[in-house]
Amino acid sequence: MKFTNRFAPSPTGPLHLGHAYSALLAHDLAQAAGGSFLLRIEDIDQSRARPEWEAQIYQDLDWLGIGWARPVMRQSDRMESYRAALDDLWARGLLYACTCNRRDIAAATSAPQEGAAPIIGPDGIIYPGTCRAAGHPRETGALRLDMAKALETLSSTPLTFLENGQGPNGETGQQTISPDQLITTVGDVVLARRDMGTSYHLSVVLDDAAQKVTLVPRGADLFEATQIHVVLQALLGLPKPCYHHHRLIRDEAGKRLAKRDDARAIALYRESGTTPQEIRDMVGL
Known part of the structure; x- marks a missing residue:
């Protein structure tokens, strides 16, 4: 290739x-x-x-x-391409509509015990799942990936990627993604915002596949987001490029x-x- x-x-x-x-x-x-x-x-x-x-x-x-x-x-x-992928994931029951705003999420994740802080993931505070079972119509909110359901469908798929640069903690070579960590440290990420019709995570994965990108060079600050992209590539049947995360200026x-x-x-x-x-x-x- x-x-x-x-x-x-x-x-x-x-x-x-x-x-x-x-x-x-x-x-x-x-x-x-x-x-x-x-x-x-x-x-x-x-x-x-x-x-x-x-x-x-x-x-x-x-x-x-x-x-x-x-x-x-x-x-x-390329909005039609993003919409088609969302249609596919919605039809498979892997997305749900979320009507929470940032204030709602912050309030829901405020720990009752003093000194505890919410877990921060690649997209900020890990979403607590408030709308996961609410059954909101698709058009009423942002579309989130139900990470637990997604991982169930990928139970026999190895979640790995090759890092030929270096992550923020020196990570290099073959990286194995833990399903448990995806749930606890990434959570139900947004794949489409109401005002955009897509999100960075979804669009970057589809665009890299469309352009036949074999190596993705980007800053080490995006290293943790790569696991989200590997999940989406597996769910959508897309090729998986290598990654080269580099130092930040x-x-x-x-x-x-x-x-x-x-x-x-x-x-x-x-x-x-x-x-x-x-x-x-x-x-x-």
Whole structure:
């Protein structure tokens, strides 16, 4: 199978040094393997996505010396694919509608004993299952995966993935996912939000399969989310890529860079006369 990886930014703000590191690393890996580097625009959040940010993504990557295969996949063009997958999972009884908001979840998980804190998973506080048996109509809320039911259908399927980068605690090589931990430390994740019609977890899995991605390079902060993606790949009969989680670029205080950290935006470096090679030096490439 041909080596294919990708860089998948969201057009919700300027790319910063962390994005530069991720994109350059993925591009370098593809070139070293004689494979393909793809660009995907993850614009499912239409309330925040802006055409001008998407245009700047192309400008920044081009300036960095990164080339990519055309056409560029845009998630906003793939809503029917996401809906079809949700229809399938709903018909199999693996989804339920949830009408809880964040305040409801926080209240339901507040421990009565002093000092106890709710468990935090890849999507925040582990959902307590308030709506699991409520029988809400599909259109009334977000759609959550019933993790316990999903794992029942996968009882004979090994849940593993190959990590050829490094997780936050040094994880590398073949990783085995514990079904018990999926229930206790991940829980019933949201696969479709009412205002988006999908979620990051669902769209990224379907998009990687559609683009025939063989290696997924991304930050180590997404390592714990990979187990969700492995479950979805198994449920939907999708191929399973390898993963390469990489270190995060941080500021002087050790904080991970965010899009609101405009001072480290690639465009500002570009406009100030910084060279692409100097950007590589800054991020350790």
